[in-house]
Amino acid sequence: MTRWILVWVLLFGGLVACDQGLPKVYRVDRLRVLGIQAEPPEVAPGDTVTLSALVVDFEERAISFAWSACVLPERGSGPFGGGAETGASGGVGYGIDDGGSCLEIKTVDPGLVIDLGNQEQALLTIPGDLLSDWSNIATAYGLPPDKPLPAEARQGLTDIAGVNMIITLEVRAGDDVLVALKRVNVSTAGEKNANPIDAVFHMTTVDDTQDAPVKAETPADGSCLTTEHGGLLSVVPGKHLITALNVPTDLVEYPVLSIGTTVDLVDILTTQETVYYSVFSTVGKFSKRVFKSGGTRRVRWSVKEDDVGDARLWVVTRDGRGGTTWCEQSILIEAPTP
Numbered sequence: 001m002t003r004w005i006l007v008w009v010l011l012f013g014g015l016v017a018c019d020q021g022l023p024k025v026y027r028v029d030r031l032r033v034l035g036i037q038a039e040p041p042e043v044a045p046g047d048t049v050t051l052s053a054l055v056v057d058f059e060e061r062a063i064s065f066a067w068s069a070c071v072l073p074e075r076g077s078g079p080f081g082g083g084a085e086t087g088a089s090g091g092v093g094y095g096i097d098d099g100g101s102c103l104e105i106k107t108v109d110p111g112l113v114i115d116l117g118n119q120e121q122a123l124l125t126i127p128g129d130l131l132s133d134w135s136n137i138a139t140a141y142g143l144p145p146d147k148p149l150p151a152e153a154r155q156g157l158t159d160i161a162g163v164n165m166i167i168t169l170e171v172r173a174g175d176d177v178l179v180a181l182k183r184v185n186v187s188t189a190g191e192k193n194a195n196p197i198d199a200v201f202h203m204t205t206v207d208d209t210q211d212a213p214v215k216a217e218t219p220a221d222g223s224c225l226t227t228e229h230g231g232l233l234s235v236v237p238g239k240h241l242i243t244a245l246n247v248p249t250d251l252v253e254y255p256v257l258s259i260g261t262t263v264d265l266v267d268i269l270t271t272q273e274t275v276y277y278s279v280f281s282t283v284g285k286f287s288k289r290v291f292k293s294g295g296t297r298r299v300r301w302s303v304k305e306d307d308v309g310d311a312r313l314w315v316v317t318r319d320g321r322g323g324t325t326w327c328e329q330s331i332l333i334e335a336p337t338p
Helices: 002-015 102-108 134-141 151-161
Strands: 032-039 048-056 064-070 113-117 122-125 163-173 176-186 200-205 238-245 253-259 266-272 276-281 290-292 298-303 309-318 324-333
Touching: 032 163, 032 176, 032 276, 032 309, 032 324, 048 064, 048 163, 048 176, 048 309, 064 102, 064 122, 102 113, 102 163, 113 122, 134 151, 134 163, 151 253, 276 298
Parallel strands: none
Antiparallel strands: 032 048, 048 122, 064 113, 064 163, 163 176, 200 238, 238 298, 253 266, 276 290, 276 309, 309 324
């Protein structure tokens, strides 16, 4: 209970008290885990997943990695850990509804955790019987292990919702330690989700009257910004607009489960995929920490004269159902002309 109270204070304390002394989620000024990617993000039993993370240390110290996976699966629903709150989204740690990290579970029963190594990337092979063994599904959904569901109902669970395997990443730099979580969805669905591609962004000053382009080539070096149509790679202090390009126009629709307090209260719903963009930088201030593919698809970035010099910008793109990708950009903030 104490941990959840602490998390609540850290995440929501600013709603009831002055937050001037709290660090901004989008400001990278210490060790941060900005995102974790599973490739692919949705898999079948027996598949192998490659795990990687966007870890940034402001002091550029050596970083150590420790990956692990929880053996006991978690209930899926279709869009799991969605939007801005997936895993390490924002680098702010757990969400209120997270059941804890694999490291915490390991202290109770080491046999419930798989060690995935200490490299920058990790490989996880999903147990082949994860969805065929009823006890795994019963554990994830809180169902009686001695009363399997009828075949049709069970197929609906594994096709539409599946189960989530929880991945834990512990990173260390000097005396600083962070723990981040990632969900990997395991299902029997024929068509599975993939990580977002072609994410690229356009930056201009706020007083630029020219509309941002809709599409542009994605930089091959993993950088964020395009210079097409007058896009900027260096700026002067002031307010600037960052606009998402290559936003999908054919919205993907997919079924999800709405699960009540009992297995009898289950509805199948259809929802549309939304792309979420989380922004981070070493300087400046964003008008919001997450913006979406709908609406204006842009965010305002304000930099001051004190920010003059080299800066770094990151954008983490998520599709709201486990897919994640990111980019990084070096930006020169130039002193204004006298």
